[in-house]
Amino acid sequence: MKRSWNPALWVGFALVLIGTLSYPYFFIRFPVTRDFPWANLLLLAIALALIAAGLRRAFQRPEAYVGKISGSILAVLGVFVTGFFLFVVFYMARQLPASSGSPKVGAAAPEFTIPDSLGHPVALSALLDSSFRTNDWPSDAFGRDKTDGLVLIFYRGYW
Amino acid sequence: MAAVSVDSPEESERLRKLAGYSFLILCDDQDELIRRWDLVHAHGGEGGKDIARPAEFILDSTGKVRWVKLTDDFLIRARPEEVLQVIDSLHLSSPPSD
Numbered sequence: 001m002k003r004s005w006n007p008a009l010w011v012g013f014a015l016v017l018i019g020t021l022s023y024p025y026f027f028i029r030f031p032v033t034r035d036f037p038w039a040n041l042l043l044l045a046i047a048l049a050l051i052a053a054g055l056r057r058a059f060q061r062p063e064a065y066v067g068k069i070s071g072s073i074l075a076v077l078g079v080f081v082t083g084f085f086l087f088v089v090f091y092m093a094r095q096l097p098a099s100s101g102s103p104k105v106g107a108a109a110p111e112f113t114i115p116d117s118l119g120h121p122v123a124l125s126a127l128l129d130s131s132f133r134t135n136d137w138p139s140d141a142f143g144r145d146k147t148d149g150l151v152l153i154f155y156r157g158y159w
Numbered sequence: 160m161a162a163v164s165v166d167s168p169e170e171s172e173r174l175r176k177l178a179g180y181s182f183l184i185l186c187d188d189q190d191e192l193i194r195r196w197d198l199v200h201a202h203g204g205e206g207g208k209d210i211a212r213p214a215e216f217i218l219d220s221t222g223k224v225r226w227v228k229l230t231d232d233f234l235i236r237a238r239p240e241e242v243l244q245v246i247d248s249l250h251l252s253s254p255p256s257d
Contacts, residue, residue: 101197117171157164
């Protein structure tokens with residue numbers, strides 16, 4: 001008797017990849033799915049359940065279904081990929097150093113001068129000066145007459 | 160607003176053009192500012208490079224810090240709506256005289 005294909009295994013594994021990759025490429029764009037990755041965890045739970053169902057079928061009814069070997073490999077890979085996702089999101093992302101020495105609320109922000117993306121040196125005091133203009137920027141960026149303050153955002157970079 | 164990262168001016172300018180950002184991007188490629196402001200994430204970048212830990216500051220026109228957000232999870236940052244709300248609540252156009 002020809003044994004039938006065991007699609008739950010392959011669909012499940014494909015869903016592991018989708019459930020993982022859709023975080024950096026899609027769900028990270030929306031605060032509700034980024035701050036806690038519930039959409040990805042849901043996809044991964046369904047994916048692993050499908051793989052488990054496929055494996056059970058392969059081992060309990062080997063005369064009817066294929067997938068003992070391929071299913072085992074896919075299950076190991078699926079668990080590994082899921083584990084890596086959980087590691088990055090719930091562990092690695094939280095390994096930021098504390099910052100006891102950064103300027104506190106109420107303190108004067110220490111002056112600095114560093115280049116902008118065109119290589120021109122920019123001082124903090126110049127940014128706070130109402131006459132600050134950058135010729136190379138669109139006029140709406142710094143076109144106002146008065147500076148009320150500055151939002152300064154530090155990024156991890158690699159853009 | 161101004162953004163800061165440890166990327167070089169060339170890399171930052173490429174991003175700025177590509178993404179069409181109109182805000183200022185400052186390039187702390189010598190790690191000078193993030194060291195002085197204690198915002199270094201040692202070996203946090205590719206190849207063990209030191210990068211900035213994510214942080215957001217709001218300064219008033221006198222250069223005084225009025226609001227700080229230091230996240231402990233790099234996936235969770237200050238949201239634009241949150242920053243705008245804080246700016247409104249701080250009444251930055253009339254800084255306190257203390």
